[in-house]
Amino acid sequence: MSRLVHEQGRNLMLFAAVFFLLECVRWYSVSVEGNVTVANKNQSELEASPFNCSGQEETNEGTVLFNQDVRIIHTVGIPRTGSTFQRTLLGLIANLRGSDQARNISLLKHHPPLKLSLGPSKMLFTTVNSSNTDLKQEGFSWSGGMVAYTQRYAEFTSCPLCEISRYQVIFNLTRDEEFQLRQYMRYWSILRQCCGSQMSKFMRAQIVGCSFALDFNVEGRIDYHMCGAMNLSAVEDSLTRTVLYSRFPKSHLTDNAAEARLKWAQKGDCKKSHDNVRAGLGFNLQKFDKHAFCNKLQRNVQVDFGHLH
Ligand SMILES: *[C@@H]1O[C@H](CO)[C@@H](O)[C@H](O)[C@H]1NC(C)=O
Ligand SMILES: *[C@@H]1O[C@H](CO)[C@@H](O)[C@H](O)[C@H]1NC(C)=O
Ligand SMILES: *[C@@H]1O[C@H](CO)[C@@H](O)[C@H](O)[C@H]1NC(C)=O
Ligand SMILES: *[C@@H]1O[C@H](CO)[C@@H](O)[C@H](O)[C@H]1NC(C)=O
Ligand SMILES: *[C@@H]1O[C@H](CO)[C@@H](O)[C@H](O)[C@H]1NC(C)=O
Ligand SMILES: *[C@@H]1O[C@H](CO)[C@@H](O)[C@H](O)[C@H]1NC(C)=O
Ligand SMILES: *[C@@H]1O[C@H](CO)[C@@H](O)[C@H](O)[C@H]1NC(C)=O
Numbered sequence: 001m002s003r004l005v006h007e008q009g010r011n012l013m014l015f016a017a018v019f020f021l022l023e024c025v026r027w028y029s030v031s032v033e034g035n036v037t038v039a040n041k042n043q044s045e046l047e048a049s050p051f052n053c054s055g056q057e058e059t060n061e062g063t064v065l066f067n068q069d070v071r072i073i074h075t076v077g078i079p080r081t082g083s084t085f086q087r088t089l090l091g092l093i094a095n096l097r098g099s100d101q102a103r104n105i106s107l108l109k110h111h112p113p114l115k116l117s118l119g120p121s122k123m124l125f126t127t128v129n130s131s132n133t134d135l136k137q138e139g140f141s142w143s144g145g146m147v148a149y150t151q152r153y154a155e156f157t158s159c160p161l162c163e164i165s166r167y168q169v170i171f172n173l174t175r176d177e178e179f180q181l182r183q184y185m186r187y188w189s190i191l192r193q194c195c196g197s198q199m200s201k202f203m204r205a206q207i208v209g210c211s212f213a214l215d216f217n218v219e220g221r222i223d224y225h226m227c228g229a230m231n232l233s234a235v236e237d238s239l240t241r242t243v244l245y246s247r248f249p250k251s252h253l254t255d256n257a258a259e260a261r262l263k264w265a266q267k268g269d270c271k272k273s274h275d276n277v278r279a280g281l282g283f284n285l286q287k288f289d290k291h292a293f294c295n296k297l298q299r300n301v302q303v304d305f306g307h308l309h
Pocket of ligand 5: 102
């Protein structure tokens with residue numbers, strides 16, 4: 001008897017599991033097959049959906065699409081997962097699509113904890129270590145829509161410029177736009193890593209003259225950017241002559257003047273930031289002791305064979 005109940009219970013659970021699985025698949029395939037010209041599909045349907053397919057990370061990559069109702073693009077990131085890269089890229093895209101349609105599209109960048117309510121006029125992008133669960137753990141929650149695209153750290157670091165093609169479908173980027181975005185982001189990435197007060201710590205080590213800064217243990221790292229071997233004013237020239245820099249000179253490079261002091265924002269900032277390091281101003285322009293910095297970084301290099309930033 002108890003065995004029968006047990007069996008029935010198990011069958012019921014199996015049925016429920018299959019039912020929910022099918023519902024999720026159905027819901028997803030509806031989204032995928034639907035008319036992709038209509039972005040953010042049907043928000044009310046989405047909110048009303050009783051089926052929480054969070055196994056799918058509440059992400060609907062390739063099916064949440066930009067449309068003419070979108071006024072706000074949110075980007076929410078775990079710090080140090082390439083959130084500035086995504087912000088810069090989306091800033092350019094917002095300018096492109098905004099100028100197409102002669103309207104302003106706001107780009108808002110956030111870090112958790114945070115609560116967002118989406119809707120037909122909003123899109124959400126995220127950057128995470130490995131999944132959106134990371135963001136939930138840090139206190140980010142949202143309702144009323146799906147994440148349009150999630151940038152994952154391992155994929156991002158292995159090929160930052162490859163990220164750009166993932167935005168093609170979402171924003172209906174033309175081939176020219178995609179190439180122009182890569183043209184811009186290629187040089188921007190170098191300046192992000194090598195200049196401004198958030199430059200790579202290895203560049204800082206080289207400027208300061210840490211004894212181990214030029215050593216196979218450093219130069220052999222995956223996350224080493226060989227900033228010292230590049231003519232960075234030539235890279236600044238290259239960025240400023242790109243198509244998109246000419247169209248949107250200071251497009252979302254920084255959110256405000258305070259941030260513009262910390263990050264590369266215009267030609268000449270590379271030299272300024274390197275001079276700052278020589279003058280003892282480190283990460284985010286905080287005063288630092290060169291000797292202690294070198295010692296600490298050297299210890300980290302010895303123990304750390306993974307990514308430092
Ligand atoms: C999608 O919608 C557009 C505009 O409403 C329409 O022209 C097109 O035929 C639709 N495509 C499909 C596959 O339903
Ligand atoms: C995508 O853009 C092209 C022009 O580049 C346009 O012809 C096409 O209709 C657009 N598609 C959608 C789905 O908006
Ligand atoms: C969205 O879905 C709701 C509920 O299923 C439906 O009542 C409404 O007509 C749909 N709206 C559109 C634009 O398809
Ligand atoms: C979906 O389920 C997960 C855990 O099962 C929960 O944390 C999350 O809040 C749910 N999301 C919604 C939109 O109900
Ligand atoms: C966009 O915003 C700028 C500055 O806030 C404003 O001057 C301009 O009129 C806006 N353009 C449109 C089309 O709303
Ligand atoms: C994400 O990665 C950062 C940097 O490696 C780490 O400090 C943080 O704890 C990670 N967060 C989660 C939720 O895994
Ligand atoms: C670096 O590039 C700049 C700008 O193109 C150029 O003027 C300068 O001579 C170059 N410096 C060196 C050391 O080649």
